[in-house]
Each structure stands twice: as structure tokens, then as C-alpha cells.
Amino acid sequence: MSASILHNIVILGGRVVSTGSTLPKRNLALQLGAEAVVDSTNTHWPAEVRRITGRRGADLVVEHVGGEVLPRVFECLARGGTVVTCGATAGQDIHLNLWPFFVKQQRLIGSYSRNSADLKATLDWAASGKLRPVVDQIFPLAQTPEAYRQLRERKVLGKVVVTPREHP
Secondary structure, three states: OOOHHHHHHHHHOOOOOEEEOOOOHHHHHOOOOEEEEEEEEOHHHHHHHHHHOOOEEEEEEEEEOOOOOHHHHHHHEEEEEEEEOOOOOOOOOOOHHHHHHOOOOOEEEOOOOOOHHHHHHHHHHHOOOOOOEEEEEEEHHHHHHHEEEEEOOOOOOEEEEEOOOOOO
């Protein structure tokens, strides 16, 4: 889960179990209010989420990586739970085991920020201070290639901002 999403779910009252591929990312999740964090590089991370939730599983999973991660989130999703996916940086094609998906009455929702009502609500929350992005670094426009390099190498803790002028 991205740092900004985690932070905003906690602000809105959600209980969060997060994943992180590095120790700094897991520590940031804890600092932002996650109750627990599991190492997503451990192949047994879905079982760890189920253990943390008392074997119940998560009611809601916000997944923004795609690829092999998306089918794995269903392993830690509660009966009747929902997955919201909003990214595919790790891959667009997946294999989903359909049997547990419909037997457990789970839901999969794709989100691409195209709903004007949701966008307006999000902007209202941001304007009121309910949502605050976690900004890791600010790059001037001339350093855009470096900003992308940092993102590709997964060295970012939060968001990267590219601005048209030098930042102090």
C-alpha cells in the first residue's frame, strides 16, 4: 500500500495492516499509523495478514501493484471482502482462482480516478486537510529522469513531485 493511501485511510478511521518490501517502507507504514506491517518479499505474507486478523482476513484491500501481487491479495481477503485495484506496474495479466473468489463472495473493483463525484470528494477532503500526501522528494523539471529512476528503483517513500521551478 502506498504511504499516502495508508496515511489517508488511518486519518479516515481505518485499521491498517500494510505491506512493505524494505525495512524503511515498513517503518514508514508504522509511523503513519499501520497497526501491523508484513514483509511483502516473504512468500507467506498473505498467511501473516490472516494471522494478524485472527484468521478472519482483511475486509478491504487497496492494491496498486498488479501482476502476481493481485491474485495473492485474495488469499488474505475476508469472506465478503473487497479488493480495490488501481495500478498495474508489476504486470497487467493475472491468473485468478475463481472458485474461492465466488464461494467467499469477494469483490474486485477497478479504480482509475475517472469518476467526477469521487474526484470532487477527494479534492474536498484534501482542501479540508483530511487527506495529506506523503512527499518523499521534490525534483525540478530538469531532474525528471532522476525522479523516474528513483521510482523505478523503488527507493521512494511516498510521492515524488516534479515542479517547473527550483525547490528551496
